Structure formats: C-alpha cells, structure tokens
Amino acid sequence: MSTDKPAWKARLLSHEMLLLYVLIAEWLFFYFTGTTTNRRGVIVGFGTIDRQFDILRHSCEIGLLALALTPVILTAGIDLSVGSLLGLCAILFGKFWHDAGLSIPVAAVLAIGCGAIGGAINAALITTLRLPPLIVTLGTYSLFRGLAEAITHGAVTYTDFPESFLFLGQERWLGLPTQAWLFLLVAVAVWLLVHRTTFGRSFRTIGFSPGGARYAGLPVNRRLALVYVLAGIISALAAIIYTARLGQAKADAGTGYELFAITAVVLGGTSIFGGSGSVHGTLLGVAAIAVLKNGLACLPVVMRMNAAEEMSGLLTGALLLLALTGSVLPKILSTLRPRRQPA
Amino acid sequence: MPPAPLLELRRLVKSYGGVRALRGVDFNLHAGEVHALLGENGAGKSTLIKTxxxxxxxxxxxxxxxxxSVSGLTPTTARALGIACIYQQPALFPDLTVVENIALRLEAGATLRRLDWRAxxxxxxxxxxxxxxxxxxxxxxxxxxMPEQQLVEIACALGAGARIVIMDEPTASLTQKEQHLLFAVVRELRGSGVGxxxxxxxxEEIFALADRVTVLRDGESVGTHAVGDINEAGLIKLMVGREVAQIYPASExxxxxxxxxxxxxxCRASGVHAVTFDVRAGEVFGLSGLVGAGRTELARVLFGLTPADTGEILLNGERVAISSPQNAVAHGIAYVPEDRRRHGVVLDLPIAHNMTMAIHPRIFPGAWLRFGAERSLALEFIRDLAVxxxxxxAPGGSLSGGNQQKVSLxxxxxxxxxxxILDEPTQGVDVGAKSEIHRIVRRLAKDGLAVILISSDLPEVIGMSDRIGVMGGGSLRAILPGKSDPHVVMAAALGTAEKGAA
Structure with missing residues (x-):
C-alpha cells in the first residue's frame, strides 16, 4: 500500500511535516493580522522580533516539560506530576537559597536532585508495585503540590534573587533569551537519547509491546525508571528557569502546565498508546501552541474582547483534535479508496 | 445440470501495492459441503477470506x-448475503453474557427500543x-x-442466516476432545445445507472432515480434489510443490x-518442581508432554522470567543464578517464545530492530545506534534464514507466521x-517453513549449539530430538532416547509408564 509510494512523498506527508505546514500558516496568519503600527509609527504586535523572543522565552518551561514527557509517553506511560514537581522544586530552590543560605548554583543542583527524587518516587511505584502510571502520577500530582504548599504555608514567596540569576530568565545571551539556550541544550540531548541511542529504541519497544521487550531481555524496569527520573530532573530545570523569569518562587508555579505539555507532545505526533513519536514533533507541537497563544493576544478583535486566554484554550483544543483526526484520516482514506474502484 | 454453487470465485486477483497476493484463483463451494482450503502461510488463504x-x-x-455476481462487497453486505467467518480467536465481548453477545450480533434497528430479554x-x-x-x-x-466461545460464534452465524460459513483454523487452540465436539457441529452444519x-x-482434520480440498500456493489454486482421491503425501506435495523426501533431517x-x-x-510460582537433566553441545533435547505439563514453565525458569527458587543450574559446569532475562542472555541462553505475536516479535517495529533487540550492548557500543551495522546484520539473517x-x-507484523518465527529465531x-530454547517453533507455521525451521535447528546443533526443543507435535519432537524429556505435572517424568516409539512417549506423558515401572 504505502510501500510503492516514493519515500520523499511519504516524508512530505508525515505528521511532523503536516504540523510544520500548520505552524507556518499559523505564523503567517498572525504576522499579517496581528501586526500593527501605533500612533508614533512604530511597528507593534506579533511581527516584531521582541515579540518572537517573548514567545520563545515563555515557551521554555512548558517546552521543557513536553521534552520530559516525550520519552514517558513513548513507553506508553504518562506523568501528570511534572507541573506540580515544577512548583515543589521552585519552592525548594528558593528555600535552599533564601532560608539555608546556599549559593544559587548549589541550591540549583540540590533542587535538580530533588526533582530526580520526585521522578524516582514515580518510577518506584510504577515499576515495583506495577501500578498504572496514570494513577501513580495523579497521586504525586497532588502530593508534590501539597508539599510545596505545606512548605510555604501557602503564603511564603521567595523573591529578591540576585541580578546574576535573573539574567537566566529575563535577559538575552548571544542574541537569544538566555533560557532558550538551556532549552535548546535539553532538546538536543533528549533528541539524541530518543532517536540515536538504544535507550530510545527500548522506550519504543516497551511502548509497543512491554511483553515483547521483556522476552527480548531488555531491562524494562530500568528503562522505565530512567524516563520518570529524567522527567523529574527536567521538571526541576524548568522550575529554575521559571523562578528566574518571574523573579519569584511560589507554590503555585507551573499549575496546569502538565496538560499543556501533554497537549504539545500529542499534537507533535507521539502516540498516547506508546511506541511511535518524535522529539522534533514535540518541539513543533510546543511551537504551534505558543504561536497560537501569543498570536491571539495580538489580534485586535481578541484584544478588544480581552479574551486571549479563553480563545487560546479553545483553539489549542481544536488544533489538537484536528491533528489527531488528521493523523488517522490517511488511514481511513486508504481503506476507502480501493472500494471506490469497481472490481 | 447441478444447481449453481453457493459461492464461486472466478479469476480472483488481489494486489497489495506491487505484491500480488492472489493471482487469479478459481474456487467454488456447494451447499452441504465442507471444502477445505490448504496452503502454506502466505499462500493467499487469508487474502481469499478477506475478499x-x-x-x-x-x-x-x-x-x-x-x-x-456481486461487486462492491462490504462486510455488511457480505453478512447480509449470508457469509459468516469464525476466526481462531473468537471476537466476542468477554464481559457480556452469551445472550447479550448473540443479541448484539443479530439485533439491528433503532437505538431506542424496548429490550425483550425473554425473547x-x-x-x-x-x-x-x-x-x-x-x-x-x-x-x-x-x-x-475457547471452543465454547467458537460455538457461540457459530450460533451467531446461524442466527444471522449464514449459508456460507468460513472457519479459519478453528482447532488451533483446542484439545482433542474439544475438536471432536467442533467436528460434530461442522457436520451438523453440512447436514443442514450450509457450505x-x-x-x-x-x-488429518481435513481427511476426517472435508469433502473436497483446494490447495493454494503462491496466490494460485494448484488443484481441487475430492478428499477420497488424494492422500497426505499428495497434499503436501501440492502445497510445497515438491516431494518432501524425508520429513525430518537426520541428526549429524x-x-x-x-x-x-x-x-x-x-519454582513454586510456576509449579515446576525437582527437574533434573543435562543438555550437551550439539544435542537437540526434546521436551514433550501434554498441554499444562510444565514445559513452557520450565523454559521460563531457565530464561529467568520466573526464576528458580530451589535446585541449581550449571552452565558449562559453573553454577549460575538466572534471576532475569537480561541475566539469562548474558549467560548465553536464548529463548524463542511460544507466543510469537505477543513475545517473539514486536509487530510494530521493523524486522531489523527486532533482530538486534537482544544484542544492543554488542552491536551498539556506548548505546549509540549504528544503523549501517544493524541493516547489514538484518540483511545477513534475512538471506541466511530465507525470510x-x-x-x-518492513514491520514485523507484515510477515506471515513462519517468517515472523524466523525473525524471532x-x-x-x-x-x-x-x-x-525453542518453544513450539513450528506451531501455526506452514509445512514449507516448518521443514526449513527443522533444517535450521539441525544445522545449529551441528555447529555445536545445545538446543532444547519444546513441541506438542509428537512426530516432530520424536523426529527431531536426540533425547526426549517427557514432562507431566511440572516435573520431568522420563528421559527417552530419540526416535522412541510414539506410544512410549505418550504413555510417559500420561504417567502410565511410571505406574508400570513402580
């Protein structure tokens, strides 16, 4: 069926490429409708470099969580706790620095260590007790957020971080928002892990067939543990750049981020049933959502209604459903096609 | 002039992309007839059914x-025309009752209506x-x-007024007794004018049950015979296109x-107890026994899937603890599992990925994938085993059963x-691939590999093994020499020999 189709044609119609076309169309649409000139003749809105950097800056945290979730979802797992772990690690980071008087780098390393422990708790419950990841991480989703709020009594917010730290979240380095470099680094690392190492191969195998992976002698539990611990570590990184961007660490940091991140991963073509998907797809998914969200905020009509949040939620949902439909549509069409030809 | 056949296929061709799965097949089925369809895996039987x-x-x-003449057949119109198919794995809803399942199949009509449970x-x-x-x-x-579920399926087919019933390997997972029950039902169907x-x-099933038999080979019909006019050797010859001179290659x-x-x-968890035996290099050690005798369970213990909790395992004279499959692989133990589709091959992954799955550390040093090395290894095995x-x-799922088994091997x-350790390596595999697998196993033994061959196929285990271990109730009941009398092996499996000796 698809075997005689030329390879380039299949590639141009892959999920990732289709998403890229959507992203370009989306971007062009907002470029032409969301860019205006103000009274003083200065170009404002979507089409400015500053706005583009802003989009990038604001995508980094959800982007990191989406990168963390891609290997997890490839193994047919899920991690709902990443947003809560982001909040907990932000609070712990603030506490290590402010209350314990540690230097920023030491506090950051400790916070990342805590992220790893958070991930390890998920991993231990999933691999040793064989509980479904959805239930385990639903539990730790509440647990981590609850811990963060208990530590701060729901009131304490850590602020007054040094300028040198805020540079990471608010300034530019070598032309790009500083945290974008970190994001890029993690993206490359996760891409290599998933697409160029035996680890990524194992994630897919486990996602497609956990029994098959076990019978092939693959260390299934160790690989599963790796994806959840990695998710914890990346969540902690996201917590640090979140704190640096806002200049404050608070217990509600990252609330609801896990859902945006899952949306980005699935939009990027990773199957929620595990096995198939790609890291570049995830990045495109993140970009598509970020451009949509920011572009809408620049549309005059949306600005008048003051409904950017609502609109972006609505359209993200629509885009996700469209992408899912689009990914199964070719299959449906290919089953219909032969029947149309008279026998 | 005899009445028109119930079903007639004329010059039926089906291509998938460039592959021609059916190349002009003629076939007919009369009312009140059991027409057997025979052929190697990949010969086109499944495609024929699907059309x-x-x-x-x-x-x-x-x-x-x-x-x-019918054109533009869809599953719905086929059912309306009285065509029903009973698959090996019945497609019923396990959580619903028999009545509910039958009702679901047969009741069409409005969504909102009163249910008459009594009717x-x-x-x-x-x-x-x-x-x-x-x-x-x-x-x-x-x-x-399983057979009861198949009977429910047949009941559904009858209820839908099926005139043409297709049964796809219905006895593959049945015991002898269950088979006879099914055969009785098939004869019943034939008697009532169903094709x-x-x-x-x-x-042997075909000779016991069918009136006529059609053999498919490479997408073509190579002959339809009345069952009385042909014997087993003739059928095998038609299927493979050559005489199978010697069914089992000799031990060399x-x-x-x-x-x-x-x-x-x-192993308490899997019911294996006090098993003692040796396997030598170059030897094929057969494991025979009835279903549930503990052969697969023993293999799972040796492969670390359910580690042993008593006794000891020595490899090349050294005591080893096999606590996990990784561990077993590291010790040089390989296990080709019984359930090919769930454990043997990951159907969604390419053949190449499947073939390198157990040698990641060796072929991918430092965990970095080397696509070139993987591809050439895969090509080598594809050629070597004639996959x-x-x-x-190509994804593993695109292959026929025998070829999947070769990928697993x-x-x-x-x-x-x-x-x-080979666990039912030829189950559900066609005759040609079966003898190929036999030759491969012999060659491996000749090269000095120690082989444990688990098989429910009595002639196979007797013909292939140098020694035969007979299991029953989780323990090894007897070790017999190769080429033993089948009756002796069966007696040992049933435990009658034990009593005789005591």
Missing amino acids: VTGAHAPSSGEIVIAGE RKVRAMELLARIGAAIAPDAEVRSLS VIYISHRL SSAGEVVLSVREVG KCAGPD ARWLATKPKLL
Whole structure:
C-alpha cells in the first residue's frame, strides 16, 4: 500500500511535516493580522522580533516539560506530576537559597536532585508495585503540590534573587533569551537519547509491546525508571528557569502546565498508546501552541474582547483534535479508496 | 445440470501495492459441503477470506454468490448475503453474557427500543440447541472455554442466516476432545445445507472432515480434489510443490560437552518442581508432554522470567543464578517464545530492530545506534534464514507466521547463544517453513549449539530430538532416547509408564 509510494512523498506527508505546514500558516496568519503600527509609527504586535523572543522565552518551561514527557509517553506511560514537581522544586530552590543560605548554583543542583527524587518516587511505584502510571502520577500530582504548599504555608514567596540569576530568565545571551539556550541544550540531548541511542529504541519497544521487550531481555524496569527520573530532573530545570523569569518562587508555579505539555507532545505526533513519536514533533507541537497563544493576544478583535486566554484554550483544543483526526484520516482514506474502484 | 454453487470465485486477483497476493484463483463451494482450503502461510488463504467477507475489495475477478455476481462487497453486505467467518480467536465481548453477545450480533434497528430479554434468551437457547452446545445462556463469555466461545460464534452465524460459513483454523487452540465436539457441529452444519470453507494446517482434520480440498500456493489454486482421491503425501506435495523426501533431517552431530545441567530445579510460582537433566553441545533435547505439563514453565525458569527458587543450574559446569532475562542472555541462553505475536516479535517495529533487540550492548557500543551495522546484520539473517519480506525496514507484523518465527529465531541466533530454547517453533507455521525451521535447528546443533526443543507435535519432537524429556505435572517424568516409539512417549506423558515401572 504505502510501500510503492516514493519515500520523499511519504516524508512530505508525515505528521511532523503536516504540523510544520500548520505552524507556518499559523505564523503567517498572525504576522499579517496581528501586526500593527501605533500612533508614533512604530511597528507593534506579533511581527516584531521582541515579540518572537517573548514567545520563545515563555515557551521554555512548558517546552521543557513536553521534552520530559516525550520519552514517558513513548513507553506508553504518562506523568501528570511534572507541573506540580515544577512548583515543589521552585519552592525548594528558593528555600535552599533564601532560608539555608546556599549559593544559587548549589541550591540549583540540590533542587535538580530533588526533582530526580520526585521522578524516582514515580518510577518506584510504577515499576515495583506495577501500578498504572496514570494513577501513580495523579497521586504525586497532588502530593508534590501539597508539599510545596505545606512548605510555604501557602503564603511564603521567595523573591529578591540576585541580578546574576535573573539574567537566566529575563535577559538575552548571544542574541537569544538566555533560557532558550538551556532549552535548546535539553532538546538536543533528549533528541539524541530518543532517536540515536538504544535507550530510545527500548522506550519504543516497551511502548509497543512491554511483553515483547521483556522476552527480548531488555531491562524494562530500568528503562522505565530512567524516563520518570529524567522527567523529574527536567521538571526541576524548568522550575529554575521559571523562578528566574518571574523573579519569584511560589507554590503555585507551573499549575496546569502538565496538560499543556501533554497537549504539545500529542499534537507533535507521539502516540498516547506508546511506541511511535518524535522529539522534533514535540518541539513543533510546543511551537504551534505558543504561536497560537501569543498570536491571539495580538489580534485586535481578541484584544478588544480581552479574551486571549479563553480563545487560546479553545483553539489549542481544536488544533489538537484536528491533528489527531488528521493523523488517522490517511488511514481511513486508504481503506476507502480501493472500494471506490469497481472490481 | 447441478444447481449453481453457493459461492464461486472466478479469476480472483488481489494486489497489495506491487505484491500480488492472489493471482487469479478459481474456487467454488456447494451447499452441504465442507471444502477445505490448504496452503502454506502466505499462500493467499487469508487474502481469499478477506475478499469473500468484504474486508478487502478484489483487484479483478468475480465473486458469484448463489448464481449472482456481486461487486462492491462490504462486510455488511457480505453478512447480509449470508457469509459468516469464525476466526481462531473468537471476537466476542468477554464481559457480556452469551445472550447479550448473540443479541448484539443479530439485533439491528433503532437505538431506542424496548429490550425483550425473554425473547433474546429464547432465541439464544434455540440457536445453541441447534448446534448441540450445552452452554448456559447467562454465562459471561469470559468464563467460557475457547471452543465454547467458537460455538457461540457459530450460533451467531446461524442466527444471522449464514449459508456460507468460513472457519479459519478453528482447532488451533483446542484439545482433542474439544475438536471432536467442533467436528460434530461442522457436520451438523453440512447436514443442514450450509457450505463450509474450512482452513487448517492439520491434514488429518481435513481427511476426517472435508469433502473436497483446494490447495493454494503462491496466490494460485494448484488443484481441487475430492478428499477420497488424494492422500497426505499428495497434499503436501501440492502445497510445497515438491516431494518432501524425508520429513525430518537426520541428526549429524555428536553430542559434546555438557552445556546445561539442571539439578533438582523448582519454582513454586510456576509449579515446576525437582527437574533434573543435562543438555550437551550439539544435542537437540526434546521436551514433550501434554498441554499444562510444565514445559513452557520450565523454559521460563531457565530464561529467568520466573526464576528458580530451589535446585541449581550449571552452565558449562559453573553454577549460575538466572534471576532475569537480561541475566539469562548474558549467560548465553536464548529463548524463542511460544507466543510469537505477543513475545517473539514486536509487530510494530521493523524486522531489523527486532533482530538486534537482544544484542544492543554488542552491536551498539556506548548505546549509540549504528544503523549501517544493524541493516547489514538484518540483511545477513534475512538471506541466511530465507525470510520472505519487503526488506529490513518492513514491520514485523507484515510477515506471515513462519517468517515472523524466523525473525524471532534470528534475534536469538544473533546473540550467539550456547543454549537455545525453542518453544513450539513450528506451531501455526506452514509445512514449507516448518521443514526449513527443522533444517535450521539441525544445522545449529551441528555447529555445536545445545538446543532444547519444546513441541506438542509428537512426530516432530520424536523426529527431531536426540533425547526426549517427557514432562507431566511440572516435573520431568522420563528421559527417552530419540526416535522412541510414539506410544512410549505418550504413555510417559500420561504417567502410565511410571505406574508400570513402580
């Protein structure tokens, strides 16, 4: 069926490429409708470099969580706790620095260590007790957020971080928002892990067939543990750049981020049933959502209604459903096609 | 002039992309006839069924049902025309009762309507009675055995007024007794004027049951015969296109050093207890026994899937603890599992990925994938084992059963094991691939591999093994020499020899 189709044609119609076309169309649409000139003749809105950097800056945290979730979802797992772990690690980071008087780098390393422990708790419950990841991480989703709020009594917010730290979240380095470099680094690392190492191969195998992976002698539990611990570590990184961007660490940091991140991963073509998907797809998914969200905020009509949040939620949902439909549509069409030809 | 056949296929062709799965097949089925369809895996049997049931449209050719040419067949219209297919794995809802399942199949119409539970139950009981099945209509399908589920399927087919019933390897997972029950139902169907297309790999079933037999080879019909006019050898010859001169290749190896030594090994969790035997290099050690004798369980213990909790296992004279499959692989133990589709091959992954799955550390040093090395290894095995496939990138699921088995075998040969455990390697595999697998196993033994061959196929285990271990109730009941009398092996499996000796 698809075997005689030329390879380039299949590639141009892959999920990732289709998403890229959507992203370009989306971007062009907002470029032409969301860019205006103000009274003083200065170009404002979507089409400015500053706005583009802003989009990038604001995508980094959800982007990191989406990168963390891609290997997890490839193994047919899920991690709902990443947003809560982001909040907990932000609070712990603030506490290590402010209350314990540690230097920023030491506090950051400790916070990342805590992220790893958070991930390890998920991993231990999933691999040793064989509980479904959805239930385990639903539990730790509440647990981590609850811990963060208990530590701060729901009131304490850590602020007054040094300028040198805020540079990471608010300034530019070598032309790009500083945290974008970190994001890029993690993206490359996760891409290599998933697409160029035996680890990524194992994630897919486990996602497609956990029994098959076990019978092939693959260390299934160790690989599963790796994806959840990695998710914890990346969540902690996201917590640090979140704190640096806002200049404050608070217990509600990252609330609801896990859902945006899952949306980005699935939009990027990773199957929620595990096995198939790609890291570049995830990045495109993140970009598509970020451009949509920011572009809408620049549309005059949306600005008048003051409904950017609502609109972006609505359209993200629509885009996700469209992408899912689009990914199964070719299959449906290919089953219909032969029947149309008279026998 | 005889009445028009129930079903007639004329010059039926079906291509998938460039592959022609059916190349102009002629076939006909009369009312009140059991017509067996025979052929190697990949010969086109499944494709033929799919076109007849409307799942796939033929590329060219004609389907004639009761004298009328039908085009644009869909599963719905096929069912309306009285075509029903009973698959090996019944497609019933396990959590619903028998009555509910039958009702779901048969009741069409409005979504919102009153359910007449009494009528539903009466009809279900009638249908079950018609095929002589003693199944409680209120039982959950989950609680039924495989043959009982098949009977429910047949009841559904009858209820839908099926005139043409297709049975795709219905006895593959049945015991002897269950088979006889099913055969009785098939004869019943034949008696009531239904035409049955019966697909099976088991030749003896065809002789016991069918009126005519059609053999497919490479997408073509190579002959239709009345069952009385042909014998087993003739059928095998038609299927493989050549005489199978000697069914089992002779042992050419002489047993060398002891590779595996199992001493009083037991595993409480899987019911294996006090098993003791040795396997030598170059030897094929057969494991025979009835279903549930503990052969697969023993293999799982040796492969670390359910580690042993008593006794000791020695490899090349050294005591080893096999606590996990990774551990077993590291010790040079390979296990080709019984359930190919769930454990042997990852169907969604390419053949190449499947073949390197157990040798990641060796072929991918430092965990970095080396696509070139992987591809050439896969090509080597595809050639070496004559795997019929579109190439190393084709997904495992696109292969026929026998070729999947070769991929599974290649994965383990790639580990260069000392001990190879084969669990039902030829089950559901066609005759040609079967003898190929036999030759491969012989060659491996000749090269000095120690092989444990688990097989429910008595002639196979007797013909292939140098020694035969007979299991029953989780323990090893006897070790017999190769080429033993089948009656002796069966007696040992049943435990009668033990009593005789005592």
